[in-house]
Amino acid sequence: MKLNNRLILASGSPRRIELLQYVTRDFIAVKSGVQEEGAGDPRDLAIILAKRKAEAVAAQGYRGIIIGADTMVCIDDEILGKPTTRNEARHMLSRLSNREHIVITGLYLLATESGQERQEVVGTAVTFRELSMVEIESYLDKEEYLDKAGAYSIGGKAALFIERIEGDFYNVLGLPLCQLQLLLDDLRG
Numbered sequence: 001m002k003l004n005n006r007l008i009l010a011s012g013s014p015r016r017i018e019l020l021q022y023v024t025r026d027f028i029a030v031k032s033g034v035q036e037e038g039a040g041d042p043r044d045l046a047i048i049l050a051k052r053k054a055e056a057v058a059a060q061g062y063r064g065i066i067i068g069a070d071t072m073v074c075i076d077d078e079i080l081g082k083p084t085t086r087n088e089a090r091h092m093l094s095r096l097s098n099r100e101h102i103v104i105t106g107l108y109l110l111a112t113e114s115g116q117e118r119q120e121v122v123g124t125a126v127t128f129r130e131l132s133m134v135e136i137e138s139y140l141d142k143e144e145y146l147d148k149a150g151a152y153s154i155g156g157k158a159a160l161f162i163e164r165i166e167g168d169f170y171n172v173l174g175l176p177l178c179q180l181q182l183l184l185d186d187l188r189g
Contacts, residue, residue, distance in 0.1 A: 004113045005188065006064030010053040015155065016069060019175040023184075032056040032068070037081070042074045043121045046106025051119070054110045065187060068108040071174045073150025075101040080150040086140055089151035093139065096150065096161075098130035103150075103172045109183050118183040122176040124167030126154070131161060 007027035009020050017029045032053035038045045047070075054068030073080040075095055083089035102123050109118045139158065145151040152158035154172045170177045 004064045004111070007184075008057060008062045008064050008066045010057040010066055010068045013174060015153075015173060016175050019170060019173060019177060020067070020180075022177055023181060028062075030057045030060065030062060036070060042072055042077075042079050042102075042104050043106070043123070045079070046070045046072055046104050046121055047108060047119055048106070050106035050108035051110075054108050058110060058112050063112045065184070066110045066112060067180070068110070069105055069175055071103060071105040071149055071171070073101055073103055075099065082147055082149055083145060083151045086145075089140055089145040090136060092151040093131060093136045093145075094133075096128045096131075096152070097136075098128060100125055100127040100164075101150070102126070105171050105174065105176050107176065107180060107183060109187055111187055116187060118187050120179050120183060122168055122171045122179050124165060124169070124171040124176075126162060126166075126172055127164040128161045129163040135161075 009016060009027055009029040010032045011029060012031035020027055034052045034056050036049055049070035050068035054066040057066050080092050083092055102125055105122050107120045142157060144153050144156045154162060168176045168178060
């Protein structure tokens with residue numbers, strides 16, 4: 001069976017859309033509507049959520065290779081989700097200060113015509129330098145933390161907080177491009 005190579009990104013994230021354009025400009029982006037919540041091992045949960053996103057877009061009738069991705073920030077075996085208040089964001093940034101944390105992305109690819117699937121979990125270690133409360137408050141004033149796992153965006157002002165990264169930089173942005181390309185190549189055979 002010939003594989004339908006049309007790419008569909010199961011996301012409305014402007015950052016993921018921008019990143020996928022490094023791989024190809026020939027794709028469409030479709031919001032999955034999947035709630036990004038759950039409990040358990042972060043690596044397992046990242047794949048479960050990525051798969052749910054891809055399957056939700058397939059259920060909307062889209063056909064081709066659907067890319068689902070879910071990114072989370074973890075510290076001390078705890079998932080730091082997207083803060084819902086400024087206080088929650090302040091607490092998260094204080095916890096990340098002068099510490100290493102892991103950014104995990106689950107990638108799930110579904111070829112709707114053949115039912116083939118590929119999946120991978122990518123982890124990147126990120127170390128923040130020590131942050132003063134003045135720096136944290138200044139960052140919070142910019143509201144860049146909104147809708148960001150772990151209350152920060154490495155592609156914004158929080159780049160100034162990063163002392164070290166071990167692993168895929170693009171993973172921290174939300175889409176590990178190297179691993180995505182390898183999965184696409186494998187799927188297309």
